Amino acid sequence: MAFTKHFLVIFVFLAIFNICNGQGLKLGFYKKTCPSVEAIVQKETARIISAAPTLAAPLLRMHFHDCFVRGCDGSVLLNATNNNPAEKDSIPNQSIRGFESIDRVKSVVEKQCPGVVSCADILALVARDATLLLKGPFWKVPLGRRDGRVSNSTEALFNLPPPFFNITQLKASFASKGLNTKDLVVLSGSHTIGTSHCSSFSSRLYNFTGVGDTDPALDSNYVTNLRRKCSPTDTTTLVEMDPGSFKTFDEGYYAQVAKRRGLFTSDSALLADRKTNAYVRLQATSKGSTFFKDFAKSMVKMGKIDVLTGNQGEIRRTCAFVN
Template identity: 90%
Template sequence: MAFTKHILFIFVFLAISNKCNAQGLKVGFYKKTCPSVEAIVRKETTRIISAAPTLAAPILRMHFHDCFVRGCDGSILLNSTSNNQAEKDSFPNLSLRGYGSIDRVKSAVEKQCPGVVSCADILTLVARDATLLLKGPFWEVPLGRRDGRVSNSTEVLINLPPPFFNITQLIASFASKGLNAKDLVVLSGSHTIGTSQCSSFSTRLYNFTGVGDTDPALDSNYIAQLRRKCSPTDTTKFVEMDPGSFRTFDQGYYAQVAKRRGLFTSDSALLSDPETRAYVRLQATSKGSTFFQDFANSMVKMGKIDVLTGNQGEIRRTCAFVN
């Protein structure tokens, strides 16, 4: 009983601490110190995504990966050193792209407002603007995050939910970050843009339980289509996560999942829980979709996970290195 009370106290303490930190964020945080920051970020992000629209999905994913490990502190952007392997060099992050784009935006902001705006805030803004540029929703981003000084690859696998998690594991993973089942199903909707390597889901096509079988949760016709694109050993080819509209942020992902055509086990898992299944079916059929507003709300909520504010952390001069 004493142990249970101790654990409960820790969770309550962490929840209060996280909430207090998040209250340090506010829309218009840089109104006096760098009033043009959002305009600069939007201008540079527009240039980047206009030239390379496929970068939007990796940048959005980078923001998610950052927030789930040590909170939204820009630790995903730090380079490894001779005595430390950083988050970006852990296996789940090896496929991330867009670090140079964040550096480019940071450089533009530094020219106007040196030493004022954190890399964590810049990543959050770029993720929002990249989504908007692919015809997704706009949302006001509370700012004021500070940059962390620690980035450790060993923490990634512990904190980041992998694509093979079942619904129980997914809900627990999100709950540990203060996000609920609705946030899970809403944020999964980001799979409406981008692509994935065949190797990330090929087990579902060729050897699901180790006996050369396929995943029964995946539509058989879709399996046949994917097999034509991906051989069992393919490690180079990419497949659209939302076929036909992978460069447009829309609710098409939910139509795919509802037809048992979610690419990852974690996508199919959304049909295993009453709440997440109901949301998938609603967005798959609703003409007056709430997805955009829901996504905006969940992104703001995710962007507040374990943030550093006030005098915590630092404002990095360059995003890949601590000061």
């Protein structure tokens, strides 16, 4: 009993620390040192997304994956070193694209304001701007993050919630980062844009419990449709996460989940909890959706997880390497 109480105290402390640690961030952080940074990032991101609209989802996902491992410190951007595979080499990150886009934006910012703006801040801004360019919400991004110097593939594997997590595991994963159940269901809505490889969900279609069965949580017509696209061993085909509007940030994801057409186990899991289920159905049917407002709020909250500020970390000259 004493051990359990001690564990709970530590868990609550860490959750509070995750949130409070973001207090070193502020709006207009670069007002004097690089006043045009947001305009520069917005302009360059627009060029990137205009040429490749499907990069918006990976860039948003990259920010999420960065924040869930060591906090929002740009560690997901670092390349591996001798004897140390980096986060980007970990299985959950091997499908992420767009690292060269962050490098491109950083390069433009460096020309204007050398050694001033962190890669972590640039990633947070790019994620916001890419979302907005796909008709998603706008949110003000508090800045002042510093870049971390450590990136480890094993940490990514153990900190990022995989697509096969159930609702209990998802809630625990988010809680460990200071995010609550509402943040979980709101941030899951980012699956309204982007695609996924068949291999991330094919077990739900062909071998859910190891006896050649299908996940009963999936709509049978949806299963038939997905089987037409994905064979049991397909590792290359991409499937839209929000069919019909995967290039538009909207509430369509929740309508799909409500119809039992969430692509991942983690999507379907949102129907297994009273609070997340209620939110899914509200956004799927409500004409006055709160999703955009909620998403903006949760993104700001997520962007403050375990940030490095002040004299911590560094301002990397190039995002893939420590100085």
